[in-house]
Amino acid sequence: MEHVIEMKDLKKSFGDKNVLNGISLSIPKGTIFGLLGPNGSGKTTTLRILSCLIEPTSGEVTILGHQISKHKEEIRKKIGCVTESPGVYDKLSVLDNLEFFAACYQIPKAKRASRIEFLLRQFDLWERRNDPAGRLSKGMKQKLSIICAILHDPEVLFLDEVTANLDPVSIRKLKDLIREWAASGKTIIMSSHILTEIDELCHEFAIIKGEVIRLTTPQKFREEWSTYNVILDVGADLQKSEQIIKEAKEVEAYKRVENQFHLRIADPETANPQLVKKLVAADVTVKYITPLSVSLEDSYLSLLDQEKEAI
Numbered sequence: 567m568e569h570v571i572e573m574k575d576l577k578k579s580f581g582d583k584n585v586l587n588g589i590s591l592s593i594p595k596g597t598i599f600g601l602l603g604p605n606g607s608g609k610t611t612t613l614r615i616l617s618c619l620i621e622p623t624s625g626e627v628t629i630l631g632h633q634i635s636k637h638k639e640e641i642r643k644k645i646g647c648v649t650e651s652p653g654v655y656d657k658l659s660v661l662d663n664l665e666f667f668a669a670c671y672q673i674p675k676a677k678r679a680s681r682i683e684f685l686l687r688q689f690d691l692w693e694r695r696n697d698p699a700g701r702l703s704k705g706m707k708q709k710l711s712i713i714c715a716i717l718h719d720p721e722v723l724f725l726d727e728v729t730a731n732l733d734p735v736s737i738r739k740l741k742d743l744i745r746e747w748a749a750s751g752k753t754i755i756m757s758s759h760i761l762t763e764i765d766e767l768c769h770e771f772a773i774i775k776g777e778v779i780r781l782t783t784p785q786k787f788r789e790e791w792s793t794y795n796v797i798l799d800v801g802a803d804l805q806k807s808e809q810i811i812k813e814a815k816e817v818e819a820y821k822r823v824e825n826q827f828h829l830r831i832a833d834p835e836t837a838n839p840q841l842v843k844k845l846v847a848a849d850v851t852v853k854y855i856t857p858l859s860v861s862l863e864d865s866y867l868s869l870l871d872q873e874k875e876a877i
């Protein structure tokens with residue numbers, strides 16, 4: 567598999583404070599990768615190193631085949647980053663900000679105007695193009711810094727809490743765009759506190775606390791932390807069903823919740839049909855059998871609780 571980003575034993579200290587204690591991650595092309603962790607866990611620091619804004623204390627990063635310690639200029643041309651504080655110039659107009667960034671990225675003059683107009687329209691900022699950036703609302707400024715980051719159509723994007731300050735409609739649009747970028751082969755690393763965002767967007771994510779404490783996918787993580795994963799509704803046939811469920815080898819654990827059963831089934835895809843067969847053979851009416859999903863937020867908070875106990 568082609569890894570667009572490779573971090574090897576990345577460490578960072580500020581003075582005598584160790585912030586990153588050895589982060590190693592490999593991220594394949596076209597992935598939306600999430601960075602999750604409590605405040606101060608090193609997400610922004612990691613993204614700033616990847617964006618060539620600060621140096622790691624030790625360790626190496628390779629982005630698109632270039633080592634960050636040797637080829638920052640090459641890397642900078644191919645990446646875009648949206649950091650926590652929008653790096654736009656308040657006194658310059660929206661258009662002038664973009665012209666400035668376009669010149670920095672050496673976007674050919676013939677292409678600049680159309681690219682800028684396309685993006686300003688896509689982010690609903692075209693009407694505000696002549697306003698000084700300082701007069702924009704926080705959310706609009708955030709959109710402007712997103713446009714600045716993607717102006718040169720980078721192959722790799724680093725997004726630090728990118729939906730902060732955006733309204734729900736803009737968030738929805740941005741999520742769709744992030745998915746489109748990934749589908750077209752761009753690789754994205756995003757940090758977020760908003761677990762539904764990680765859940766909806768990310769193919770894979772790491773929970774970090776100075777080091778990687780979990781590397782997983784939203785689905786795997788939810789499954790790992792849910793005691794029950796299947797809901798079974800058998801209408802009125804509760805007692806007969808309970809006897810079958812108790813004896814069925816497919817069911818690892820169960821509990822009755824009002825008129826339903828919550829079941830723990832190791833491999834639902836193969837085991838559910840077998841269980842349904844047994845119930846139907848005993849003349850039970852199976853109304854429905856459906857996955858029981860635990861939210862990513864519940865799973866994440868349980869993991870952090872467990873980590874606390876372990877310390």
Ligand SMILES: Nc1ncnc2c1ncn2[C@@H]1O[C@H](COP(=O)(O)OP(=O)(O)O)[C@@H](O)[C@H]1O
Pocket residue numbers: 580583585603604605606607608609610611612
């Ligand atoms: N320039 C800096 N100087 C000193 N400490 C810093 C600096 N940047 C970040 N830190 C510290 O590093 C830790 C991790 O910060 P950060 O990467 O911003 O965390 P996160 O983005 O996960 O909330 C925090 O304790 C923060 O205070």
Ligand SMILES: [Mg+2]
Pocket residue numbers: 609610611650726
């Ligand atoms: Mg941060």
